[in-house]
Amino acid sequence: MSDDRRLEVLRAIVEDYVATQEPVGSRALVERHHLGVSSATIRNDMAVLEDEGLIHQPHTSAGRVPTDKGYRMFVDRLATVKALSPAERRAIETFLTGAVDLDDVVQRSVRILAQLTNQVAIVQYPTLTRSTVRHIEIVPLDHSRVLLVVITSSGRVEQRIVELAEAPSEELVSQLRTRIVGATVGERLPEASLRMADLMGSFAPADRPIVTSIVTTLTHVFSNERSDERIAVGGTANLARFGSDFDTAIRPVLETLEEQVVLLRLLGEATAGMHVSIGAETGNESLAGTAVVSTPYGADEQALATMGTLGPSRMDYPGTMASVGAVARYVGRLLADG
Amino acid sequence: MSDDRRLEVLRAIVEDYVATQEPVGSRALVERHHLGVSSATIRNDMAVLEDEGLIHQPHTSAGRVPTDKGYRMFVDRLATVKALSPAERRAIETFLTGAVDLDDVVQRSVRILAQLTNQVAIVQYPTLTRSTVRHIEIVPLDHSRVLLVVITSSGRVEQRIVELAEAPSEELVSQLRTRIVGATVGERLPEASLRMADLMGSFAPADRPIVTSIVTTLTHVFSNERSDERIAVGGTANLARFGSDFDTAIRPVLETLEEQVVLLRLLGEATAGMHVSIGAETGNESLAGTAVVSTPYGADEQALATMGTLGPSRMDYPGTMASVGAVARYVGRLLADG
DNA sequence: GCTTAGCACTCGACCCTGCCAAGTGCCAGT
DNA sequence: ACTGGCACTTGGCAGGGTCGAGTGCTAAGC
Numbered sequence: 230m231s232d233d234r235r236l237e238v239l240r241a242i243v244e245d246y247v248a249t250q251e252p253v254g255s256r257a258l259v260e261r262h263h264l265g266v267s268s269a270t271i272r273n274d275m276a277v278l279e280d281e282g283l284i285h286q287p288h289t290s291a292g293r294v295p296t297d298k299g300y301r302m303f304v305d306r307l308a309t310v311k312a313l314s315p316a317e318r319r320a321i322e323t324f325l326t327g328a329v330d331l332d333d334v335v336q337r338s339v340r341i342l343a344q345l346t347n348q349v350a351i352v353q354y355p356t357l358t359r360s361t362v363r364h365i366e367i368v369p370l371d372h373s374r375v376l377l378v379v380i381t382s383s384g385r386v387e388q389r390i391v392e393l394a395e396a397p398s399e400e401l402v403s404q405l406r407t408r409i410v411g412a413t414v415g416e417r418l419p420e421a422s423l424r425m426a427d428l429m430g431s432f433a434p435a436d437r438p439i440v441t442s443i444v445t446t447l448t449h450v451f452s453n454e455r456s457d458e459r460i461a462v463g464g465t466a467n468l469a470r471f472g473s474d475f476d477t478a479i480r481p482v483l484e485t486l487e488e489q490v491v492l493l494r495l496l497g498e499a500t501a502g503m504h505v506s507i508g509a510e511t512g513n514e515s516l517a518g519t520a521v522v523s524t525p526y527g528a529d530e531q532a533l534a535t536m537g538t539l540g541p542s543r544m545d546y547p548g549t550m551a552s553v554g555a556v557a558r559y560v561g562r563l564l565a566d567g
Numbered sequence: 568m569s570d571d572r573r574l575e576v577l578r579a580i581v582e583d584y585v586a587t588q589e590p591v592g593s594r595a596l597v598e599r600h601h602l603g604v605s606s607a608t609i610r611n612d613m614a615v616l617e618d619e620g621l622i623h624q625p626h627t628s629a630g631r632v633p634t635d636k637g638y639r640m641f642v643d644r645l646a647t648v649k650a651l652s653p654a655e656r657r658a659i660e661t662f663l664t665g666a667v668d669l670d671d672v673v674q675r676s677v678r679i680l681a682q683l684t685n686q687v688a689i690v691q692y693p694t695l696t697r698s699t700v701r702h703i704e705i706v707p708l709d710h711s712r713v714l715l716v717v718i719t720s721s722g723r724v725e726q727r728i729v730e731l732a733e734a735p736s737e738e739l740v741s742q743l744r745t746r747i748v749g750a751t752v753g754e755r756l757p758e759a760s761l762r763m764a765d766l767m768g769s770f771a772p773a774d775r776p777i778v779t780s781i782v783t784t785l786t787h788v789f790s791n792e793r794s795d796e797r798i799a800v801g802g803t804a805n806l807a808r809f810g811s812d813f814d815t816a817i818r819p820v821l822e823t824l825e826e827q828v829v830l831l832r833l834l835g836e837a838t839a840g841m842h843v844s845i846g847a848e849t850g851n852e853s854l855a856g857t858a859v860v861s862t863p864y865g866a867d868e869q870a871l872a873t874m875g876t877l878g879p880s881r882m883d884y885p886g887t888m889a890s891v892g893a894v895a896r897y898v899g900r901l902l903a904d905g
Numbered sequence: 906g907c908t909t910a911g912c913a914c915t916c917g918a919c920c921c922t923g924c925c926a927a928g929t930g931c932c933a934g935t
Numbered sequence: 936a937c938t939g940g941c942a943c944t945t946g947g948c949a950g951g952g953t954c955g956a957g958t959g960c961t962a963a964g965c
Contacts, residue, residue, distance in 0.1 A: 254928050267938050272929065290928050290945040330727075366706045366714065376704065378716055378726070386726045388716065465803060466821035483804035592957050605909055610958070628916045628957050 237264065238274045239283055240307045243295050247543055252292030297508035297542060300520065304505050304546050311547040313555050317345060321559050328563070331355065331385050335461050338536060338560050343464025345552040348540030349486065351523075353496050354459040355383035355533035355564065362413045362421050367406045367443070372396045375443065379450050381418070383533050383564055387450050397439045404432075405443060418451040460492050467540070481515030486539075496535035499523040503550060508542050518542055522549050526557035528565035536560070575602065576612045577621055578645045581633050585881050590630030635846035635880060638858065642843050642884050649885040651893050655683060659897050666901070669693070669723055673799050676874060676898050681802025683890040686878030687824065689861075691834050692797040693721040693871035693902065700751045700759050705744045705781070710734045713781065717788050719756070721871055721902060729784050735777045742770075743781060756789040798830050805878070819853030824877075834873035837861035841888060846880050856880055860887050864895035866903035874898070 245253040255268040283299035328334040342350035360383040368376040413421040503524040523537030583591040593606040621637035666672040680688035704716040751759040841862040861875030
C-alpha cells in the first residue's frame with residue numbers, strides 16, 4: 230500500500246468534495262479519477278486516511294469528507310498552483326486601473342477579489358507605520374486653528390485640525406513648515422516622530438506651547454492606531470455558498486466579519502508570504518467551517534498591509550490562492566507607481 | 568360593524584404578528600387583546616380586511632398575516648410614536664460622543680443604529696453639495712505636482728493631487744490661493760464652482776493652462792459624485808431575523824446591500840422627514856419581504872444626508888422609527904457643533 | 906342589524922413506516 | 936498487494952394516517 234497513492238486519494242477526495250459538495254464514496258472516486266485500482270482498494274486507503282484523521286464520514290453509510298487536517302495536508306503538500314485565465318488577469322487589470330485614489334483602489338480590490346473567488350473579500354488599508362512621509366503641510370485656518378496635512382508614500386492623506394491657545398505668527402508657521410518637512414520627509418513614520426522630537430529644542434521658548442500641540446498631533450497621526458485598522462469587506466452575499474443553515478453556519482460568520490479586531494488578527498497571520506488558516510487555525514470559534522487565505526501586499530518590497538478572502542473550508546484552494554496572489558501583486562504595482 | 572374596530576383588529580394583527588412571527592388567528596386575538604367581542608366577530612372583520620387586501624392567509628387553515636398594504640396602513644394611521652427608553656437615549660449619546668472625526672461619527676452611527684433596531688443600518692456620508700466651503704489650500708509638492716485640499720462645513724476633507732504640465736511660480740500659487748479662497752469660502756459647493764469660473768479671466772493668459780487644471784480639479788471635487796455616494800452599512804448579521812431560508816430570503820438582500828446605487832435610491836426617498844418604504848415600494852424586486860425606514864439628517868436645518876435601517880417588513884415600526892429618528896437628531900446636533 | 910355559538914370543513918405539521926440506494930468492512934481468492 | 940463478492944448499516948424519501956388550528960357559514964340571540 231503505497232503512501233503516494235494514499236495521498237493521491239486524499240487529493241481526489243478533496244477535489245471531488247469541493248466540486249460536488251457531497252461526501253465522496255470509493256466507487257465514485259475510481260470512476261472519476263483514473264486511479265488504476267478498484268474501489269475496494271480505495272476503501273482500504275480511505276480507512277487508513279480516516280485513522281490518520283485526514284478524512285471523516287458523517288455517518289456509517291456515507292462517503293468521506295476531508296477534515297480540517299485533510300485540507301491542511303492538501304494545501305501544504307498537494308495543491309498545485311493554478312494559473313489564472315487570461316480573461317481573469319485582464320479583468321483584474323482593467324478593473325483596478327480605473328481607480329482614482331487610494332480608497333478607490335481598496336474598494337475595487339475588494340470587489341474584484343470577491344467576484345473572482347466567490348467568497349468574502351477582506352482588504353486592509355495600507356498601514357501607515359510602514360510607509361514613509363512624502364509631504365507635510367501646515368495651514369492656518371483662522372485666528373487660532375491650524376490644519377495639518379500628512380501625505381504618505383502609500384498615497385494616503387491624513388488631516389487634522391488643531392486648536393491653539395493663541396494665534397501663531399506667520400513667521401512661526403513657515404518656520405515650522407520648513408523645519409518639520411526637512412526633518413521628516415522620506416522617513417518612516419516612527420522615525421519621523423523621533424526627528425520631530427529632536428526639533429523641539431530649536432524653537433524659542435515663547436513658541437513652545439504652539440509647537441508642542443502641533444508636534445503632538447503629528448506624532449499622533451504617525452502612530453495612529455485607528456487608521457491602521459481600517460478594513461474593507463465585500464462579497465458577503467457569497468456566504469450563501471456555505472450551508473443552507475443560516476443560524477448555525479452563516480450568522481456567526483457575519484457577526485465575526487463586523488469585528489474589525491478579529492479581521493485584523495486573521496489578516497495578521499500572513500506576515501511573510503501567503504498564508505492559509507483552516508477551521509480552528511483561525512483561532513475563532515465561530516469560524517469553524519471556514520478558511521482564510523491571506524497575503525501581504527505593498528509597493529516595492531515592503532508589505533504595507535494584507536488582503537485575503539474568507540470562504541468555506543471546502544473551497545477551491547489553488548484557485549483562491551491564485552486569485553488572491555494576483556490581485557495582491559497587481560495592487561502592489563499600482564501603489565508603487567503612485 | 569364599525570370601521571374603528573376593524574382598524575383596531577388590523578393593529579392587533581400587526582402587533583401580534585411582529586411579536587410572534589406566526590400567523591395570528593381570531594381566537595388568539597381576542598385572548599391577547601381585550602377587544603370586547605368574540606372570535607366570530609373578529610372573523611367577520613378579518614374577512615373584510617382580507618377583501619380590502621390588508622391581510623392575507625398563507626393557506627386555508629392558517630391565521631392571518633398583514634400584507635404590505637396592511638403594514639402601510641398601520642404605519643400611516645395606526646402607529647403611535649414610541650419614546651425611547653432613557654437607557655437607549657444614554658447609549659446613543661455616550662456612544663456617539665466618543666467619535667473623533669466625521670468618518671468615526673458615521674461608523675458609530677451605523678453601529679448604534681444596528682444595535683438599537685436589530686436590523687441592518689445604512690448611513691450615507693454627509694453630502695458635499697449641500698455643505699459649504701470652509702477652506703481651500705493649495706500646496707506645491709514637487710516640480711510639477713500640486714496638492715489641493717478642500718474642507719467643507721460638514722467637516723469633510725477632500726484632497727487631490729494635480730499633475731501640471733509645468734511648475735507654477737510661487738507667486739502664481741499664492742495668487743491662486745488667495746483668489747480662490749476669497750471667491751469660494753462660505754459658498755455652497757455648486758455656487759463655489761461658478762465663482763471659480765468667474766475668476767478665470769483675472770489671470771494672465773500665460774498662466775491659463777495651470778489655472779485651468781487646478782480649477783477643473785476643484786470643480787470636480789465640488790460636484791464629486793463618488794464621495795456623495797459613500798455609504799456605511801452595518802448589522803448585516805441581523806438578517807438572521809428574516810426567515811431561515813437563506814437563498815430565497817437573505818441572499819438577494821445581501822447582494823442588494825452591496826449595490827451602492829440601490830442603497831442611495833432607497834435612502835433618497837426620505838427627502839422631507841422620515842419615510843417608510845414597504846416591500847414593493849422599495850422599487851426593488853429582491854427587497855420583497857423587507858422595509859426601509861429612512862430619515863434625512865444634518866447640521867442645523869439643512870439636510871446633509873440620509874440614514875436609516877432595513878429590516879423585514881414584519882418589523883416593529885414604531886420602535887424602529889423612534890430609534891432612527893433619535894440617532895439622526897443626535898448626529899445632526901454633533902455635526903452642527905463641530 | 907350587529908353579535909355570538911356551534912359546527913362542518915380544510916389543510917399544513919407531524920409521526921410512523923417501509924423501502925431503496927449508497928457505501929462500507931471484511932474475507933477469501935488470485 | 937490487490938480484487939470481487941457479499942452481508943450489513945443507515946440516511947433519505949415517499950406514502951399514509953392522525954391531529955389541531957383556524958376558517959366560513961348558518962341560525963339563534965340581544
